[in-house]
Amino acid sequence: MHKITPIAHIYTDFHSKFGVPRQHGIGELMGKIVFEKPFRDINMLRGLEKFSHIWLLWIFSENINAGYSATVRPPRLGGNKRRGVFATRAPFRPNSIGMSAVKIEEIIFECEESPIIIVSGVDMVNKTPIIDIKPYIKTDIINSATFPNIIHKLNVEIEESLLCKVPADKQSALIKILEEDPRPSYHKDGRQYGFYFAGMEIIFTVDCDTLRVIDVINI
Template sequence: MEIEPIAHFKSPLTSKFGIPRQSGIVSGLRGQIVFEPRFRNAEALRGMEGFDYLWLIWGFSCNVDAAKHPTVRPPRLGGNEHMGVFATRSSFRPNNLGLSSVTVIHIDYNSADGPVIHVGGADLMDGTPIYDIKPYVEFTDSHPNVRSGFADEVGWQSLSVCLSESIVNEFTPDERNTLKQILSQDPRPHYHRDSRRIYGMPFAGRDIKFTVENGTVKAFI
């Protein structure tokens, strides 16, 4: 079977660095689903306004090397333990396919590229190909009080975030809040713990730099 993108994702995050490790953990992160010309048909979205969430099936387009080994090292475990690739949500998979749940903010039927779906909480990079969209249905897709493997055993420690005056002056309040949510999730590679190291990531058209020391991110431009 051959599959082709039905849409591509627009995001303020234009590189893999800084992308949330899971959908939904940075709820303020906004993005748009822009359909390919042959799929820009409002009839294909009829009824979508009745759903709060969508499932996106998409591709890890920047992973040039698919998983070639049966195990991976999840960041949540510090990168020190191996788990089976199919027991993780690692981005390095045999077929490079991702699955994310996103919030529907609104649908713009009047856009020049319309219809465009505006969503929140996505963990997709700018330009990511989307292969399918399905509605999220609570009575079948939500399973409360279930086991979640090693994710239950190892909590993720969020970081405090301090933004420089230049960031405060140049970004809108919504952009600042989103940036703080992203940085609080510690986007560094799991094996980097050097407080003197300066990291960089693009966000909303600007290059953000930051350091991490004693549980605090200091971000500047």
């Protein structure tokens, strides 16, 4: 069997899986792709500057030994409805491989670790192993595709004094993360939760459809 070797790692603002968006696409969330030494060859990126987006194939490195189940409880369905693992984006899979479409913001060729790719719209934990990069092309868009509408957003309440603790360039992304309800599948209203984001711990509670941030702690 062919052995898969990480070609790079991506550096993000998420130091644990709690709080990571369940889907890619929040544009303000940035990532830096740093290649492993055998793949630090600018020729491998020749022509990539002509594309706006790329597909990243990556490893759910925090779940790699966690096993899998034939069915899972997607958080976006409230955590109480089961779906087949292949009908979801759940991280607990027979092969722990994730896939994300991200936007290329910059390709850096002149630095110690070059080439480096700066991307936006990430949904990965810090230092996630990348196993392949492919350009996003026109035929990847399927206009006739169908899918269930399961998006449910929370109302986010955060006092100005707490929001001011968050760097200005991180505030919009944080609000969007909270709107998507970062709690695990099994959750109860009224419980206090916390997750790490961009060097801060975000503490919050949820009551029905309202999420209230109760503290922002710099760490």
